[in-house]
Amino acid sequence: MSVVGFLIPVSLALGGLGLWGFIWSLRRNQYDDPKGDAERVLSSEWDDKPRPR
Amino acid sequence: MSDATAQDFEARLSACPACDVVPLALHVAAKEVPGDVILSLPGIHCATCITDVERALRAHDGVKSARVNLTLRRVNIDAPGLTAAELIPVIERVGYEAHELDPSALSSTAAERQSRDLLMRLGVAGFAMMNVMILSVAVWSGADHATRDLFHWISGAIALPTVAFAGKPFFESAWRGLKHGRLGMDFPISLALVLASAMSVYETWHSGPHAYFDGVVSLCFFLLIGRYLDFRARAVARSAAEQLTALEVPRAIRLNGDLEEVVALADLAPGELVLVRPGARVPADGIVLTGHSEIDRSLLTGESLPVAAGPGLALSAGEVNLTGPLRMQVTAAGRDSSLSRLTELVAAAESARGHYTTLAQKASEFYTPVVHILALASFGYWFWSSGGDLRLAANIAAAVLIITCPCALGLAVPAVVTAASGRLFRKGLLIKDGTALERLAEVETVVFDKTGTLTMGTPQLISPASLPDDAAPVALALARVSSHPLSRALALGLGEAGVEAAGLTGLREVPGFGVEGRWQGIPVRLGRLGWAGEGESLGTAPASWLTIGNEPAIRIDFADRLRPGAESCIAQIRATGRRVLLLSGDTEAVVADTAARLGIPEWQAAMTPEEKAHRIAALRADGAQVLMVGDGLNDTAALAAASVAISPATALDAARVASDIVLLGHDLAPVAEALDVARRARKRIKENFAISGIYNIVAVPIALLGFATPLHAALAMSLSSITVTLNALRLR
Numbered sequence: 001m002s003v004v005g006f007l008i009p010v011s012l013a014l015g016g017l018g019l020w021g022f023i024w025s026l027r028r029n030q031y032d033d034p035k036g037d038a039e040r041v042l043s044s045e046w047d048d049k050p051r052p053r
Numbered sequence: 054m055s056d057a058t059a060q061d062f063e064a065r066l067s068a069c070p071a072c073d074v075v076p077l078a079l080h081v082a083a084k085e086v087p088g089d090v091i092l093s094l095p096g097i098h099c100a101t102c103i104t105d106v107e108r109a110l111r112a113h114d115g116v117k118s119a120r121v122n123l124t125l126r127r128v129n130i131d132a133p134g135l136t137a138a139e140l141i142p143v144i145e146r147v148g149y150e151a152h153e154l155d156p157s158a159l160s161s162t163a164a165e166r167q168s169r170d171l172l173m174r175l176g177v178a179g180f181a182m183m184n185v186m187i188l189s190v191a192v193w194s195g196a197d198h199a200t201r202d203l204f205h206w207i208s209g210a211i212a213l214p215t216v217a218f219a220g221k222p223f224f225e226s227a228w229r230g231l232k233h234g235r236l237g238m239d240f241p242i243s244l245a246l247v248l249a250s251a252m253s254v255y256e257t258w259h260s261g262p263h264a265y266f267d268g269v270v271s272l273c274f275f276l277l278i279g280r281y282l283d284f285r286a287r288a289v290a291r292s293a294a295e296q297l298t299a300l301e302v303p304r305a306i307r308l309n310g311d312l313e314e315v316v317a318l319a320d321l322a323p324g325e326l327v328l329v330r331p332g333a334r335v336p337a338d339g340i341v342l343t344g345h346s347e348i349d350r351s352l353l354t355g356e357s358l359p360v361a362a363g364p365g366l367a368l369s370a371g372e373v374n375l376t377g378p379l380r381m382q383v384t385a386a387g388r389d390s391s392l393s394r395l396t397e398l399v400a401a402a403e404s405a406r407g408h409y410t411t412l413a414q415k416a417s418e419f420y421t422p423v424v425h426i427l428a429l430a431s432f433g434y435w436f437w438s439s440g441g442d443l444r445l446a447a448n449i450a451a452a453v454l455i456i457t458c459p460c461a462l463g464l465a466v467p468a469v470v471t472a473a474s475g476r477l478f479r480k481g482l483l484i485k486d487g488t489a490l491e492r493l494a495e496v497e498t499v500v501f502d503k504t505g506t507l508t509m510g511t512p513q514l515i516s517p518a519s520l521p522d523d524a525a526p527v528a529l530a531l532a533r534v535s536s537h538p539l540s541r542a543l544a545l546g547l548g549e550a551g552v553e554a555a556g557l558t559g560l561r562e563v564p565g566f567g568v569e570g571r572w573q574g575i576p577v578r579l580g581r582l583g584w585a586g587e588g589e590s591l592g593t594a595p596a597s598w599l600t601i602g603n604e605p606a607i608r609i610d611f612a613d614r615l616r617p618g619a620e621s622c623i624a625q626i627r628a629t630g631r632r633v634l635l636l637s638g639d640t641e642a643v644v645a646d647t648a649a650r651l652g653i654p655e656w657q658a659a660m661t662p663e664e665k666a667h668r669i670a671a672l673r674a675d676g677a678q679v680l681m682v683g684d685g686l687n688d689t690a691a692l693a694a695a696s697v698a699i700s701p702a703t704a705l706d707a708a709r710v711a712s713d714i715v716l717l718g719h720d721l722a723p724v725a726e727a728l729d730v731a732r733r734a735r736k737r738i739k740e741n742f743a744i745s746g747i748y749n750i751v752a753v754p755i756a757l758l759g760f761a762t763p764l765h766a767a768l769a770m771s772l773s774s775i776t777v778t779l780n781a782l783r784l785r
Contacts, residue, residue, distance in 0.1 A: 026169060035124045039103060043100040043103060
């Protein structure tokens with residue numbers, strides 16, 4: 001049973017990490033242009049910078 | 054966005070997209086980032102386009118950065134000190150069309166924030182749902198006593214803040230509904246969320262076996278998906294509609310003595326002098342003082358023939374000046390101009406269009422009282438039969454509220470509308486309003502305008518071969534000088550026929566009349582009847598005249614080109630057994646000719662805007678659902694009077710505002726397709742309601758009898774939502 005005491009915080013932390021990642025990406029305008037992102041994958045331009053704000 | 058704005062916006066899910074935009078537009082922070090230019094790129098569609106445009110812009114001096122947004126088909130350029138006019142040629146050189154967007158007409162910031170807000174709530178609900186579900190699975194698989202209670206507590210600790218945050222849109226809208234004495238779908242949703250959360254906390258406190266934390270959170274999640282889809286569909290349409298509005302950056306050239314200054318339309322006052330350049334739209338109502346030109350009135354009256362303009366002629370806002378510069382004295386500007394007055398006509402007709410009750414509203418009107426009565430009845434019954442066991446009764450009532458889950462209802466319509474709008478958008482149709490699809494599905498009479506709708510509104514040379522061999526090169530040389538639509542059509546037609554231009558000297562354009570020059574020493578003229586030659590005019594179609602020296606004048610005939618896809622569109626609509634009419638303000642002979650070419654049996658010519666609107670009102674009074682397709686100011690009242698309205702993107706702003714659907718391409722064929730898709734969408738919506746209904750018929754008795762557990766609720770809820778969504782996706 002003690003393993004549960006260890007795993008629950010782990011699962012919560014992982015969920016929290018996912019949520020933090022989602023919020024981070026949302027704040028960085030990564031959901032603004034889904035179509036463009038899908039196409040940019042095919043572009044040969046090295047594009048490592050999101051749109052500057 | 055302040056709360057008040059958010060509420061304003063939420064509250065206005067009206068049938069009029071313009072009304073949705075207005076409050077947003079009012080609240081847009083007018084902070085312009087310096088050097089930030091937004092251009093519209095209607096033609097981009099792939100990775101290569103993105104790269105081309107961005108590379109070209111970045112290579113340009115003074116451009117700091119450029120980022121294309123393919124979803125909105127725009128490019129944001131950070132170029133301090135550069136204007137749109139300097140940047141557009143850069144993009145056009147690499148082969149893409151670009152237009153300046155009027156930043157003040159773009160409320161994208163507010164809409165973006167709104168959509169981001171919803172997405173944030175959706176994400177939070179999603180992650181919370183995953184975590185709570187992990188814990189719930191443990192409970193369902195048999196954890197009990199202390200372990201179960203611990204898991205319930207943890208679930209509650211995750212679920213309560215989530216519901217408070219993610220449920221905010223529902224609570225707000227339910228509260229607003231209460232204040233106005235309306236019970237929409239949001240009230241039972243909010244009640245279920247609050248009651249089930251409260252019950253679950255109470256149960257956990259008393260280490261009861263069932264807690265509905267997982268159900269509450271997943272209810273939030275599924276409903277937010279519906280909300281988000283709904284919002285996205287509207288936002289895409291709204292931004293595209295705004296793009297169209299923003300394309301017409303409203304400016305006028307005001308004359309102060311000899312000084313020309315570019316001013317905003319709003320700053321024009323009666324009595325001021327304005328210069329209208331060739332090719333420009335007349336900015337306000339006024340009277341021509343000096344200059345000769347020709348005026349294209351097709352957008353206002355539907356006449357396809359240009360009108361000669363000279364001193365003393367009254368001009369209306371929205372007409373297009375064709376050949377020569379005109380100086381005009383403003384008689385009425387801005388809100389008082391004829392254009393605005395017509396827009397008011399539209400507003401009046403819009404309110405007359407009445408409120409359309411959608412299938413979803415009908416469903417919720419039925420659903421809300423039934424659910425409440427059921428929950429209340431089950432509460433009363435169990436309270437009475439168990440001899441006053443409040444906890445048991447409240448538990449069962451909460452189970453009923455959760456299990457009659459409105460998810461399927463909340464998803465049924467948005468999912469279908471999103472799938473259908475997406476499909477039509479790819480075909481080049483923009484649905485501005487979600488209810489338009491439902492109204493379109495009921496249409497059995499289709500009314501078309503002629504000029505600019507069935508025809509392109511641009512003339513085409515009928516037979517280049519009919520010109521004498523020695524005259525054609527002369528005509529081509531003369532035509533190339535002018536930007537008059539007839540000259541352009543002549544130059545294009547002769548160029549395609551492989552004619553070489555003759556060498557002319559002394560070429561000059563006489564605005565409002567035509568072009569003259571000398572060919573091998575002989576004076577030659579191309580232009581209007583009476584100036585370039587005497588002869589019999591046909592009077593039905595536009596014609597130009599060519600005179601070479603003293604020879605009799607040669608008439609050159611043009612016809613208005615049919616829009617591509619017009620014939621197949623009409624044929625398809627008639628094949629489905631719908632009635633097709635042609636109502637035009639143009640002359641009888643021209644309309645008869647067009648109707649014959651397209652096979653439209655019923656037509657009427659020389660109609661005033663009011664007559665058109667009356668005709669449509671009469672059709673509707675006979676119980677017909679009418680679709681009107683039109684583009685001009687003369688159609689706006691008719692568009693607003695119809696059950697559904699479609700206008701091409703080239704239409705005047707007022708016409709686009711009055712219509713529910715905008716046709717983005719040149720091709721008319723998608724109109725027929727839209728009718729078909731609308732019918733299928735309506736069928737899918739009804740199927741979805743049936744699915745929800747069947748599922749409720751099965752699930753509700755189980756809950757009423759007190760057999761429902763959180764596991765049943767979770768399973769049933771997910772199953773119905775997924776079924777409904779998959780059914781909607783069959784439309785794609």
